[in-house]
Amino acid sequence: MxxxxxxxxxxxxxxxxxxxxxxxxQSQPKExxxxxxxxxxxxxxxxxxxxxxxxxxxxxxxxxxxxxxxxxxxxxxxxxxxxxxxxxxxxxxxxxxxxxxxxxxxxxxxxxxxxxxxxxxxxxxxxxxxxxxxxxxxxxxxxxxxxxxxxxxxxxxxxxxxxxxxxxxxxxxxxxxxxxxxxxxxxxxxxxxxxxxxxxxxxxxxxxxxxxxxxxxxxxxxxxxxxxxxxxxxxxxxQHARSEMGRNDTLAAMTQRAGMLMSGDYAVWLGRNHAALDAVTTVFRPENRRILDRLGDALCQPGPYAAATMMRTGLYRQTRTGTAALYAAALMGRLRQP
CATH class of the missing domain: 3.90.550.10 (Spore Coat Polysaccharide Biosynthesis Protein SpsA; Chain A)
Structure with missing residues (x-):
């Protein structure tokens, strides 16, 4: 390196x-x-x-x-x-x-x-x-x-x-x-x-x-x-002591993020993101508007219904473990909006 x-x-x-x-x-550059x-x-x-x-x-x-x-x-x-x-x-x-x-x-x-x-x-x-x-x-x-x-x-x-x-x-x-x-x-x-x-x-x-x-x-x-x-x-x-966002590939970082997913912080992030996206759906493709609506439904549903809605919608993270943790958090009601 x-x-x-x-x-x-x-x-x-x-x-x-x-x-x-x-x-x-393709790889044709343009100025x-x-x-x-x-x-x-x-x-x-x-x-x-x-x-x-x-x-x-x-x-x-x-x-x-x-x-x-x-x-x-x-x-x-x-x-x-x-x-x-x-x-x-x-x-x-x-x-x-x-x-x-x-x-x-x-x-x-x-x-x-x-x-x-x-x-x-x-x-x-x-x-x-x-x-x-x-x-x-x-x-x-x-x-x-x-x-x-x-x-x-x-x-x-x-x-x-x-x-x-x-x-x-x-x-x-x-x-x-x-x-x-x-x-x-x-x-x-x-x-x-x-x-x-x-x-x-x-x-x-x-x-x-x-x-x-x-x-x-x-x-x-x-x-x-x-x-x-x-x-x-x-x-x-x-990476340094004042990094705004640290690396996410270590065991400690992944454990911390899993904790956020279960603690309610992640639910707050999803809610803020959803509100911002819901205000600009005219730029989205029709299928993606429907996907966003289904996420909105899941964020308001009790745990088992939320997990089922997210699974039917096909939401996923980049690893099977991460996706399973997402659905587990939904099932436990950790993603439900107040």
Whole structure:
């Protein structure tokens, strides 16, 4: 696994390893402006490395908007200095809503210009061809498309620890409603998909959804977008003491998430997501509107009925164990809304 400046090879633009839910995927790149949306807060320790990795992208046609949530550690100054080395207007810093990372990303979406967009975390390090590979995958699609990729999990010093999980079950709305697998720090959306997200962002803000990347997967899959998951890692996913979201592939992380599923936290998340999605069903395909309605029914039903409704609807997580835990939580009444 290569380290920045260590002379190792980064992943190339090969299409090997792509998972796509649409037969028309090809690898013919098209030039398109891309807006990178970076939500920052107290990021001075790591953001310089991320900005350098953006500057080294083999795809040069990008602009960067950084929404800072009131950092007091000099983060905006670091970004401003970086901007002086870029073309005039290529880098912009705006004030965030100061309501946490999810609301900051939603704010960025609401102000993003038309065209493709990419989410960006402040503490990762992108491989040089990250954006180019994403645009190769997206450029073959005429309609909305959402690209995400695996990552290389590292420690705080960027020493590789392990690749992120490779999900093997199909991508789609029945999965998106109950599990977030399209990693936000790797997600890139073509112009039609970005336009749909922007159209749906206000209810997401109002209902205080728990996770912008989970919501984005729900919106794009519900709208029938092409979903592309690249099995080749696209970046170093740095883990440190102040990581907003930690890795989810360890036994401790999976145990913690199972606990949340049973504790009622997961039920709150499902309720907020459902409310935000229910406000924008006009962008969904008819079958996905019906699936959303069935989830809404399940969230209001007593345990045995809820579990039966979810099973009939075909909702699933990426592992059999995870799906069984979902149905168990429903059966026990842990997903019922107050």
């Amino acid at each position: 290569h380290r920045p400046g260590a002379g190792g090879r980064s992943p190339t633009c090969s299409t090997r390893g792509f998972r796509v839910n649409h037969p028309s995927f 398109a402006p891309l807006t990178i949306l970076l939500a920052s807060y107290q990021g001075a320790d790591f953001i310089s490395a991320q900005l350098r990795s953006i500057a080294k992208q083999t795809l040069g046609n990008w602009r960067l908007i950084v929404s800072d949530d009131g950092s007091s550690d000099g983060t905006p100054d670091i970004v401003a200095k970086f901007a002086t080395d870029c073309a005039p207007g290529q880098v912009q810093v705006v004030s965030g809503p100061c309501q946490g990372a999810t609301q900051n990303f939603l704010h960025l979406l609401s102000i993003a210009p038309d065209g493709p967009v990419a989410f960006c975390d402040q503490d990762d390090v992108w491989f040089p061809d990250k954006l180019a590979r994403a645009m190769v995958a997206l450029s073959a699609q005429d309609g909305p498309a959402h690209y995400a990729a695996r990552t290389v999990i590292t420690d705080a010093a960027l020493n590789p620890v392990a690749p992120s999980r490779h999900f093997r079950r199909p991508l789609g709305f029945r999965n998106a409603l109950v599990q977030a697998i399209m990693a936000g720090n790797t997600s890139v959306f073509n112009a039609p998909a970005a336009a749909i997200l922007k159209q749906c962002v206000a209810p997401a803000q109002n209902h205080r959804i728990p996770s912008h990347d989970w919501w984005a997967y729900q919106i794009t899959s519900g709208a029938g977008a092409v979903l592309i998951h690249d099995a080749t890692p696209a970046l170093f996913y740095r």
